[in-house]
Amino acid sequence: MADNTSMTTDQRNIMKFDPKAHEIALSTEDLHVFYGKSEAISEGDLQFERYKISALIGPSGSGKSTYLRSLNRMNDRIATVNGKIMYRGLDINSNDIDVYEMRRHIGMVFQRPNPFAKSIYENIAFALRQRGMNNKQELDEIVERSLRQAAMWDQVKDDLNKSALALSGGQQQRLCIARAIAIKPDILLLDEPASALDPVSTSQIEDTLLELKQNYTIIIVTHNMQQASRISDYTAFFNLGKVLEYAETGDIFTNPKVDLTNDYISGNFG
Amino acid sequence: MNAKRADKLATGILYFVAGLVVLILVALLGYILVQGVPEISWHFLTSPALAFEAGGGIGIQLFNSFYLLFLALLISLPISLGAGIYLNEYAPQNTLTGLVRTTIEILSSLPSVVVGLFGYLFFVVQFKLGFSILSGAFALTVFNLPILTRSIEEALANIDDNQREAGYALGLSRWETVTKIVVPAALPSIITGVVLSAGRIFGEAAALIYTAGQSAPALNFSDWNPFNISSPLSPMRPAETLAVHIWKINSEGIMPDAKAVSAGASAVLIIAVLLFNFLARWLGKRLYKHLTAE
Amino acid sequence: MDKIRASLLKKSVATKIERRGKILSLSCLALIIVVVFLIFYFVASRGLATFFENHINLWQFLSGTQWNPGTTGTNGQPAVGALPMIVGSFLITILSALIATPFAIGTAVFMTEISPKRGAQILRPVTELLVGIPSVVYGFIGLQVVVPFVRNTFGGSGYGILSGTFVLFVMILPTVTSMSADALNAVPRYYREASLALGATRWQTIYKVVLRAAIPGMLTAIVFGMARAFGEALAVQMVIGNATLLPQNLVSPASTLTSILTMGIGNTVMGSLQNNALWSLAMILLLMSLVFNLVIRYIGRKGKLNNER
Ligand SMILES: Nc1ncnc2c1ncn2[C@@H]1O[C@H](COP(=O)(O)OP(=O)(O)OP(=O)(O)O)[C@@H](O)[C@H]1O
Ligand SMILES: [Mg+2]
Numbered sequence: 001m002a003d004n005t006s007m008t009t010d011q012r013n014i015m016k017f018d019p020k021a022h023e024i025a026l027s028t029e030d031l032h033v034f035y036g037k038s039e040a041i042s043e044g045d046l047q048f049e050r051y052k053i054s055a056l057i058g059p060s061g062s063g064k065s066t067y068l069r070s071l072n073r074m075n076d077r078i079a080t081v082n083g084k085i086m087y088r089g090l091d092i093n094s095n096d097i098d099v100y101e102m103r104r105h106i107g108m109v110f111q112r113p114n115p116f117a118k119s120i121y122e123n124i125a126f127a128l129r130q131r132g133m134n135n136k137q138e139l140d141e142i143v144e145r146s147l148r149q150a151a152m153w154d155q156v157k158d159d160l161n162k163s164a165l166a167l168s169g170g171q172q173q174r175l176c177i178a179r180a181i182a183i184k185p186d187i188l189l190l191d192e193p194a195s196a197l198d199p200v201s202t203s204q205i206e207d208t209l210l211e212l213k214q215n216y217t218i219i220i221v222t223h224n225m226q227q228a229s230r231i232s233d234y235t236a237f238f239n240l241g242k243v244l245e246y247a248e249t250g251d252i253f254t255n256p257k258v259d260l261t262n263d264y265i266s267g268n269f270g
Numbered sequence: 271m272n273a274k275r276a277d278k279l280a281t282g283i284l285y286f287v288a289g290l291v292v293l294i295l296v297a298l299l300g301y302i303l304v305q306g307v308p309e310i311s312w313h314f315l316t317s318p319a320l321a322f323e324a325g326g327g328i329g330i331q332l333f334n335s336f337y338l339l340f341l342a343l344l345i346s347l348p349i350s351l352g353a354g355i356y357l358n359e360y361a362p363q364n365t366l367t368g369l370v371r372t373t374i375e376i377l378s379s380l381p382s383v384v385v386g387l388f389g390y391l392f393f394v395v396q397f398k399l400g401f402s403i404l405s406g407a408f409a410l411t412v413f414n415l416p417i418l419t420r421s422i423e424e425a426l427a428n429i430d431d432n433q434r435e436a437g438y439a440l441g442l443s444r445w446e447t448v449t450k451i452v453v454p455a456a457l458p459s460i461i462t463g464v465v466l467s468a469g470r471i472f473g474e475a476a477a478l479i480y481t482a483g484q485s486a487p488a489l490n491f492s493d494w495n496p497f498n499i500s501s502p503l504s505p506m507r508p509a510e511t512l513a514v515h516i517w518k519i520n521s522e523g524i525m526p527d528a529k530a531v532s533a534g535a536s537a538v539l540i541i542a543v544l545l546f547n548f549l550a551r552w553l554g555k556r557l558y559k560h561l562t563a564e
Numbered sequence: 565m566d567k568i569r570a571s572l573l574k575k576s577v578a579t580k581i582e583r584r585g586k587i588l589s590l591s592c593l594a595l596i597i598v599v600v601f602l603i604f605y606f607v608a609s610r611g612l613a614t615f616f617e618n619h620i621n622l623w624q625f626l627s628g629t630q631w632n633p634g635t636t637g638t639n640g641q642p643a644v645g646a647l648p649m650i651v652g653s654f655l656i657t658i659l660s661a662l663i664a665t666p667f668a669i670g671t672a673v674f675m676t677e678i679s680p681k682r683g684a685q686i687l688r689p690v691t692e693l694l695v696g697i698p699s700v701v702y703g704f705i706g707l708q709v710v711v712p713f714v715r716n717t718f719g720g721s722g723y724g725i726l727s728g729t730f731v732l733f734v735m736i737l738p739t740v741t742s743m744s745a746d747a748l749n750a751v752p753r754y755y756r757e758a759s760l761a762l763g764a765t766r767w768q769t770i771y772k773v774v775l776r777a778a779i780p781g782m783l784t785a786i787v788f789g790m791a792r793a794f795g796e797a798l799a800v801q802m803v804i805g806n807a808t809l810l811p812q813n814l815v816s817p818a819s820t821l822t823s824i825l826t827m828g829i830g831n832t833v834m835g836s837l838q839n840n841a842l843w844s845l846a847m848i849l850l851l852m853s854l855v856f857n858l859v860i861r862y863i864g865r866k867g868k869l870n871n872e873r
Contacts, residue, residue, distance in 0.1 A: 074438060088569040100578035101571050106443035114432035117455045117561045127440040130450065160803065163561065176436070183440060186568065277765035284678050287670030291741065292687065295694055300704060319650040352592025361593075370597060372861075377600045380853050381795025383822050387829060387846050388603045391610065395834065407706060412603075416594050417661055445585025458791065466696070473698025475823075476797040478831055516700045517798045520707055536701045543696045 013245045013257040015234070019049050023218040024086075025050040026106070026187055028159045031083035033066050033075065040066045040079065043242035048187075048234075053209060053218040055228035055249065058238030059269060063214065064221040067238065068189050071219070072106040073099050079173075087187075104131075107185035111192040111231055113139065113172035116180070123164045123175055131183075142182050149209050150178035170201025177208060181216070188212065190220040206231050225265055229253045237261045242263035297534030299540070306537025310528050315538070318488060319515065324527035328535050330486040333502055334509040335522055338403060338482060339471050341505070342410035346418055347464065351453070353415070354422030361449050378416030382476040385413045390480035401508040405480025413477050414467055425456040456562065462554035469546035483508030484518050488529035512539055604850065611847030613622035614840040618673070620644050625844060631808035633841040644841045646821075648810045650848065653820040655725055655811060656804070657794045660732035664740050665786055669775075672744035672782075677756075677770050688745065694738035703799035711803055718815040723805030726814040731799050736789035743788060747781020748774060780867025784860050791856035795849060797822035821845045 026048045033041035041063045048054050051133070056064045069075045070216055071085060074091070076099065083092040092102050116123050124143045133139060147153040152174045156167070164175055173193055180188060190209075194202040202224075209218055209231055222228050228235050229249055236246040237258070245258045256262040263269045313327055320326030353374075361367040389409030399405045431451050437447030453460070486509065489502045496503040510518065516535050519528040614620050620642060622686020630637040637643035667700075675683030710730045715722030751774050759769040775782075805817025806827055825845050832839040 057429070072439070074435065088566055090569060090572055092572065097572050098574060098576045098579055100441045100443050100575040100582070101574070102441075103439060105568055105572075107441075108435075108439035110432060110435060110439075112432055114430075114436040116433065116436060116451055127442060130442060130446055165561075167733070179436075180439065273765050273768060277767040278765040280771070281678060284670055284674045287667055288674035288678075288687070291667050291671040291737065292690070294628045295690055295738065296695075298694070298734060301709065302701060307709075349592045349595060352589040353596050356586075356589035356593045360589065370593065372857075373600050376854065376857055377596065377603075379786065379791060379857050380603070381797065381822065381849055383797040383825060384603070384607065384849055384853070385793065386845060387843075388606055390829065391606045392602060396606075410832065412599055415599070419596065426821050441576075441578060443582035443585070445589075446578065449585070469696045473696070473700070474700065475700045476826065479798075479826065512699045513698050516704055517802065520704060520802055532704050533708075536704050539698050539701055543698065544693065545698065547693055 011258045015247045023050040027086045029084040036082040041241050052233040054234040055232035056221045056236050062238040063241040105186045107180040108189040109193050115172050119161045120164050121160040146178040146182040150174040170197045187217045302536050305533040309534030331512045331515040335511040341407035346411040346414040350418035353419045358423045358426040374416045386477035401483025402506045403509045404505045409477045409481040425459035429455050458554045458558040462550045465550035469543045486510040610843035614844040617821045618837045629810045633838040649821045652818045656728040658792050659729040663733045668740035671741045675745050676748040691738040691742045699799040702735045703802035706803040720815045723817045727803040728800045732793040740785045740789040743785030744782045747778040751777045773796045783863045797826050
């Protein structure tokens with residue numbers, strides 16, 4: 001049996017929720033992710049509380065994106081994902097789960113804005129229509145509500161038929177958020193959604209996320225420590241494919257238990 | 271200096287060679303246009319050919335060429351689209367896929383006579399379709415499939431993966447993502463490829479002489495019921511095309527004004543190919559603009 | 565009770581669409597592959613009949629010089645000697661490639677190295693356009709211009725290997741030129757810069773660096789042109805004279821595999837020796853097209869190895 005206290009280089013501090021006090025929306029158990037033979041995630045057991053924002057931080061290449069993309073099985077074709085991903089009492093990493101249906105409930109926003117080469121309206125309405133919603137009025141309402149939630153309705157309400165590719169980078173990213181929430185997912189995964197944006201757009205997106213928190217469970221990867229401390233309730237620190245620390249954001253930033261976490265957030269890492 | 275002189279000499283020779291090639295190519299184009307354009311008139315473009323007297327036109331052949339082109343594209347486009355999608359979106363990277371790609375390459379490098387002869391054996395004889403529009407359209411389809419598949423596959427490969435991921439993240443299946451997002455985004459280059467292949471089909475003759483046949487029976491342009499044999503739309507009638515016509519009258523040599531007719535028909539062919547080329551470029555650009563911003 | 569939970573365990577619409585779509589697109593691909601096999605099967609089954617049903621000796625077929633299937637030749641054997649056509653096909657292919665190569669490469673070098681501006685603005689579009697000119701048009705011009713020219717210069721009828729070669733030379737020129745230009749353009753800029761920086765003249769740079777690096781690509785272009793020349797039917801058939809005689813010189817009527825095929829298929833009865841023998845010619849065409857394909861592949865693979873080194 002390994003004795004944790006003796007392994008100073010492998011210090012870990014992972015918070016577990018008390019199921020009576022916290023509702024857990026998503027959790028991973030014994031998760032291992034491989035790209036070919038190389039293991040990109042070797043320790044990644046986290047629980048995410050419902051209607052909270054959880055941030056994943058860590059140095060480049062530490063496996064944050066790999067972990068996040070495994071959660072809604074975007075890595076299915078790229079990597080081998082072993083272990084359990086628990087959602088509503090089901091292991092969604094198993095073969096009997098309908099992946100496409102699952103992704104409607106666990107949505108994702110990417111680092112690089114990727115609107116479709118369609119109109120702003122179509123970007124949002126498309127997936128809904130694809131699932132059989134053809135009522136124009138209903139669609140209009142959802143488009144408006146999603147754009148409002150993404151805090152961009154006022155900017156684009158007159159240009160809904162314009163190509164989404166004509167929007168600015170920040171607007172495109174908010175459109176991608178609007179598109180993701182239009183199908184009303186349960187959980188929203190975001191991979192550095194603001195890293196390509198200017199400070200103003202960034203803070204708008206942060207406001208949007210804080211707004212969305214009321215109805216969505218949000219898991220966000222970020223390189224920006226201030227951003228994590230500003231918006232997240234919980235923070236997980238990744239290093240070399242392992243989660244080393246997971247705690248309330250306030251604790252992580254003021255009183256990290258793991259030396260490496262401390263080094264990382266104080267900026268003298270390595 | 272030796273090297274300097276060699277450089278000068280070589281440059282001179284290159285100028286000469288390039289000039290000569292340009293001269294040949296321009297002379298070629300010029301010859302066809304100068305000989306042919308004066309022959310082109312409304313009468314020439316619309317009236318039927320005459321076998322033994324001068325003054326015939328190319329009306330039926332021209333119609334046949336377009337009709338065959340249309341049918342060939344109608345059949346080959348969906349098949350190529352499906353095959354291109356499978357190759358680019360689904361096919362795993364393994365030996366079998368490599369073999370499949372090689373097979374398609376072999377098909378695209380087959381001489382068009384061979385395709386025509388196969389069409390003769392398979393469609394005309396085996397399936398008893400006879401020398402007909404249908405046999406011709408199938409032969410042209412065989413001829414066109416590999417080219418179109420390749421160009422569609424390439425067009426799809428050029429679409430950024432982040433478009434696909436966007437689709438998957440919304441719970442769309444790969445098929446929905448490809449057909450509704452990736453294909454529309456690739457449409458400009460797909461259309462360019464289709465129009466360019468149309469130019470090739472339009473001028474093809476060797477694949478047609480034993481499939482669509484070498485005769486152009488009179489058509490009744492007031493009868494558009496495809497089930498009547500004299501209807502322009504009838505798929506079971508033999509249909510000599512413009513390109514086949516040029517070959518035919520030149521190798522038979524009974525038409526007194528064969529030279530004038532061939533010159534005119536050649537000019538029409540060239541102009542059509544030119545138009546297809548310009549159309550391909552223009553449409554591609556236009557659509558691209560339309561997609562990226564309105 | 566938990567609707568979402570239940571929905572995760574059912575097959576969604578998307579999953580059904582996905583299955584159907586995947587099968588549909590796979591069938592399209594399979595159809596193309598089947599067509600290729602059908603082509604080979606049909607042509608081979610007819611072409612082999614000459615040897616297995618009509619019991620023609622393969623060697624006689626390849627080396628015989630008399631072609632008049634259905635009759636007996638001077639040697640008392642059936643007159644199914646395909647050598648005249650085989651020689652004709654190879655002769656015009658090799659000759660036209662030999663003539664086209666220097667022109668094509670010279671023009672490609674001019675286009676990419678000497679005057680890239682004019683190359684891009686005029687030469688390139690023109691050559692690319694000419695690639696698409698239908699082959700019957702080449703045949704027609706050959707008939708109107710080349711044949712009379714050869715007749716007036718060398719006497720005879722004007723029909724023959726030489727006319728065929730000229731026509732094919734012009735026909736493959738645009739293809740070989742534009743593919744060679746692609747090969748030259750693919751040579752990285754810094755090769756040239758390094759060479760020029762070492763004090764080499766432009767010509768030395770082109771000759772010693774650029775052309776060398778582009779050899780595989782240009783070879784591919786030439787073989788591609790040859791494949792096209794070998795398989796061309798109508799343009800050649802119109803100017804070669806179609807006499808099934810072993811060519812004695814370049815200006816007497818001769819024939820190629822394709823020209824005899826196009827002439828004959830319509831005039832023979834399915835299943836007869838005359839007809840089967842023609843399919844044997846088609847089979848040679850098919851095999852040669854495979855050979856060209858293999859050669860192009862081989863060059864491509866070698867080129868890749870060289871570049872990696
Ligand atoms: N598609 C892939 N194939 C192979 N290896 C990959 C792939 N994607 C990521 N990796 C490797 O997995 C490890 C984790 O990468 P990941 O992208 O998850 O890191 P990250 O924490 O998101 O980094 P960043 O902050 O730079 O985005 C890295 O070593 C990376 O090289
Ligand atoms: Mg990342």
